[in-house]
Amino acid sequence: MSDIDALNIPKLSLPRIVIVGGGFGGVALAKKLSKKKEVQVVLLDKNNYHTFQPLLYQVSTGGLEPDSIAYPIRKILQDYSNFYFRLAEVQQVKPESKVIVTNIGQLTYDYLVIAAGSTTNFFGNTEIELNGMAMKTIPQSLNLRSLILENFEQALLTDDLHERDALMNFVIVGGGPTGVELAGALAEIKKGILPKDYPDLDTRRAQINLVQSGDRILKGMSDNASKKAEDFLESLGVNIWKNTRVTTYDGKTALTKTELKFEAATLVWAAGVKGVPIAGLDAKEILAGGNRLKVNEFNQVMGHDRIFAIGDIACMQTDATPQGHPMMAQPAIQQGRNLGENLLRLVRDEAMEPFVYKDKGSMATVGRNKAVVDLKNYKFQGVFAWFVWMFIHLFFLIGFRNRVVVFVNWVYNYVRFDREARLIIRPYQRDYSLFKNQKTL
Amino acid sequence: MSDIDALNIPKLSLPRIVIVGGGFGGVALAKKLSKKKEVQVVLLDKNNYHTFQPLLYQVSTGGLEPDSIAYPIRKILQDYSNFYFRLAEVQQVKPESKVIVTNIGQLTYDYLVIAAGSTTNFFGNTEIELNGMAMKTIPQSLNLRSLILENFEQALLTDDLHERDALMNFVIVGGGPTGVELAGALAEIKKGILPKDYPDLDTRRAQINLVQSGDRILKGMSDNASKKAEDFLESLGVNIWKNTRVTTYDGKTALTKTELKFEAATLVWAAGVKGVPIAGLDAKEILAGGNRLKVNEFNQVMGHDRIFAIGDIACMQTDATPQGHPMMAQPAIQQGRNLGENLLRLVRDEAMEPFVYKDKGSMATVGRNKAVVDLKNYKFQGVFAWFVWMFIHLFFLIGFRNRVVVFVNWVYNYVRFDREARLIIRPYQRDYSLFKNQKTL
Incomplete structure (x- = not known):
């Protein structure tokens, strides 16, 4: 097998869209393209699951099982036409030959969407x-x-x-x-x-x-x-x-x-948080602060017609957002949806529509009956905010089973003041040698 | 701190029972001792959770989250009097000085119960x-x-x-x-x-x-x-x-x-499966086949008054059980309960009662609507057996939340012909080099 098709994706006579990343942005985009038979879509991710990142802190604190906030990407794509998933890590983009290099081989694309998200920024420390x-x-x-x-x-x-x-x-x-x-x-x-x-x-x-x-x-x-x-x-x-x-x-x-x-x-x-630069797309002039890729109002990466970026890794600098949009789920989802429409327009030779961000507000929970919610015209805190926070998070979770299991856990945790997933399934091999008298468990 | 009390267990004027292992046997024993204030109990386990082993295959096949078949040992012991848990691995027993050596230090005991379970037996291959x-x-x-x-x-x-x-x-x-x-x-x-x-x-x-x-x-x-x-x-x-x-x-x-x-x-x-021998209790004459510890009808390890073994690691050879009891949950639970009573009798200077195994039957599930159940007087297979299997397993699971979450998953899996926990959370670093053309994912 030649290296160029090592991913075993059939070559159809349809334009091929390669999406890198199955986070909020990548999944929203895939959904938009799901029922259209005008394109072939290849989704790449280094994990075989989508992560609902806003609830990670509940996994860390034993309130939820990890499996309830993860969702198999293949399951998301099951009913989609012309969709292919590959478990792969992207290593390089070669824009001149429209090729993407991964750890399992190379793949050609007609349109490439970088939706790779962000990683923790330690600012070099x-x-x-x-x-x-x-x-x-x-x-x-x-x-x-x-x-x-x-x-x-x-x-x-x-x-x-x-x-x-x-x-x-x-x-x-x-x-x-x-x-x-x-x-x-x-x-x-x-x-x-x-x-x-x-x-x-x-x-x-x-x-x-x-x-x-x-x-x-x-x-x-x-x-x-x-x-x-x-x-x-x-x-x-x-x-x-x-x-x-x-x-x-x-x-x-x-x-x-x-x-x-x-x-x-x-x-x-x-x-x-910061973006992770991809070789071939790491020219200084296209990187904004935090290694984000500068994109225009269509999410096109600066200087690259056929390469797009959405979500955390995209930095769309407008008058309203001089630093780009907040690195959160909402901009990613909205950009994914807009780009989905735009890619179909491109394929149909229609004009693309610029992205317009609708700020739906933001929220945070502090604890039992304690949350803060900022909507556009209505800001509130306390018990009601806490219920709104829970409802919204349940709503945005992918999968009926996940919603039920999370709901069961939340009810249980609320009623019993408890969190039962306090399990050391895989010990974290902490070096306690700085602590006197401490032995390795 | 002297090494002998490195586990920071207070020295009470009560007899100290040390239980090694929080599996079916160890937990059943702990429960029997839970409300008695006549003894101090120290439970040691290398994990901070109890594992419901009969459902491990459902974790392997994505049907259940691992966290639903695990239960925090500290939560089990929360309401028990004079109970202490330590996350520790046992390295050696010194019967002559009534000391147990662990990776976090040594501990004295008055009575020691080995309930360490079993591990996979590859028969030296x-x-x-x-x-x-x-x-x-x-x-x-x-x-x-x-x-x-x-x-x-x-x-x-x-x-x-x-x-x-x-x-x-x-x-x-x-x-x-x-x-x-x-x-x-x-x-x-x-x-x-x-x-x-x-x-x-x-x-x-x-x-x-x-x-x-x-x-x-x-x-x-x-x-x-x-x-x-x-x-x-x-x-x-x-x-x-x-x-x-x-x-x-x-x-x-x-x-x-x-x-x-x-x-x-x-x-x-x-x-x-086989037992794992513990240094100090590994004399040839007390080891039965599969490294199990030979015990008498009171679960006393041969030649050791104050050391007991229950569950998979114990081999009680009777006329009815020349190879010992089956290495399954039921004998462990029953031995744990009987030993609990017997330890209290010992403390009270009463005579111990020999263990009598009540075979409650066995069962296995093959799939959707397909299970086989052998009860003493009644053997049946098929849909009803499958429901019995599910009911019994839900019943023996520890924890209300676990039961509800497992039940939700089973209903979902049944109705949807699905298993959503098909997640590669931590990749298994398989070497695929024997397979041509295979790259490491």
Whole structure:
């Protein structure tokens, strides 16, 4: 077999659209193209599942099983015409020959859509990258879940109060929705589960620290939402550190720009995301801040007619969005849908329609009965916001079974003040050597 | 801290019972001791969860999430008096000083109960151990789940029909309940899911082979059950090879004692289990076949007053059970309960009661509407047996949430002919180099 068709995709007489990434953007785009028989679509992803990223923090904190927020991509595509999925990692794009190079071979395209999403941005701080935890994928979330639980098991084994405190100390860097939601969930675990699970440990000494570089948390939301979220977190006992930047973390001590420091066995870095450049599409002039690909109003990558980018990795700089759109699900979904229509227009030799972002608002949950919601004309916080948050998240989850299982878990967790998925299925091989007297579990 | 109390278990003036293992036996025993305040109980396990092993094959085949068949041990012990859990692996027993050595330190005991279960028995065949898959733990089951799915993704990438067939060929060695249930589940996947998930692959060519060394499958059950299970499997398209022994497997070719051989990317070894000897309790005279510890009718390990063994690792040789009891959940649970009573009798200076096994029957499911059940006076097969199987398994699952989530999944799978947990969350790093043209995914 020649390398060029090693992916065994039949060559049809239809234009071939290759989509890289089965996240919110890629799936929304695929859906738009699903019933049209005018194109052949190849979806590539390094995972065989779609991840519902907004709920990763609930996996990390034992509230949901990972399998309920993942959905098999092949199942999504089952009823689609002329769709092909390949489990592959993209290595390079060769725009001049319209070829994409992957770890399993090369593939030609007529139109290429990069919907590869984003990864954690450590801003070049390799020490934090090495010793801190990220939470952008299901395996990372499971690692964090294991580590949190392992820390408490370790805390039981030391007589040194200082070390025990460090093992029960959590530093979350980044006051965006991820950081806020994780801090809230940890605070509820501290209150509802730790005292029962660890009766021989003074779990009141566990600390949850949320560190934010700016002067308010949830800075993408309204002042009201920020203020209320802070109140909620404080009522749950979370320590909020504003105007604070963590500079290093060796696995035990996190230093900041001031004299403040944290002794903590866990540091979660939720302070930023960035795109991952793809060879062949990494010319300096097409990369915006955070390695995002500069696109025009049709999501065409600058200087490339047949290459598009959507979602987190796309940076559409308009007057309204000088930094591009927020790196969240909504812009990705909307761009995917618009691009779906546009690709069909292209194939039909019609004029494309520019993308117009409809801001549907944003929301974050802090804990039980505590959420903040900003809609365009209506901002509210508290119990009703919390129900709205749950309803919206259930609605956007893919798959009936996932919705039912998540709903069952939420009802159970609510009624019982519990989270039963506190399992160390695959231990996270944490090096505890910085902690005296600590043995490897 | 001195090494002897590195586990930080307070020294009470109560007799200390140390239980090694939180499986069916260990948990049943713990439950018996739970409300008595006459003893201190320390439960050790290398995992922080109890595994419901009879449903592991459903995890491997995407029918259930792993988290629904696992249950946090600390949650089980929450309401128990004087109970302590430690995440630890036992390394050695020193009966003369009543000390148990673990990877996190040493611990003294007054009574020690080994309930460590069993592991896969490859009967010394290291080549099969290296290249075959086992299915005794949740991580192993997840590895198998990943491998099954990876094989189909690989099969798409080759033009060589022979290799493609090998990638879609499954060999299951062992015709006990595990092998039968796994074979049935794979056959249903082949029928219900593969054609939809892999429209560009001729999945009819996928083969499921069940290899049994004896002349019938389910040899622990009645002739009727064996015969009917064979019929069920054959109706599902499973190839049954009786009186056949697999001798080697290099990751591609499985040889047997005859000229029969299988070219298959997957070989699951479900042909036996054995105990894992613990240093200090491994004298030849106390080990029965399969490294099980010889125990008397009180589950006391031969020659050791204060050391007991229950469940798979215990071999109680009686006239009725010359090979010991079957290595299944029921004997473990019953021995755990009996030993619980007996330990309390010991503490109270009363005479112990010998263990009497009540055979409650056995059952296996082959697939949708197809199961076989042997009760003492009543043996039946088919749809009703299948409902009985489901009811019993739901009943024995620990935890209300787990039961509801498993039930939801079963209803969904039944109604939709589907299994949605077909996710490669952590890829199994299979070496496909024996397969030409195959690249590492």
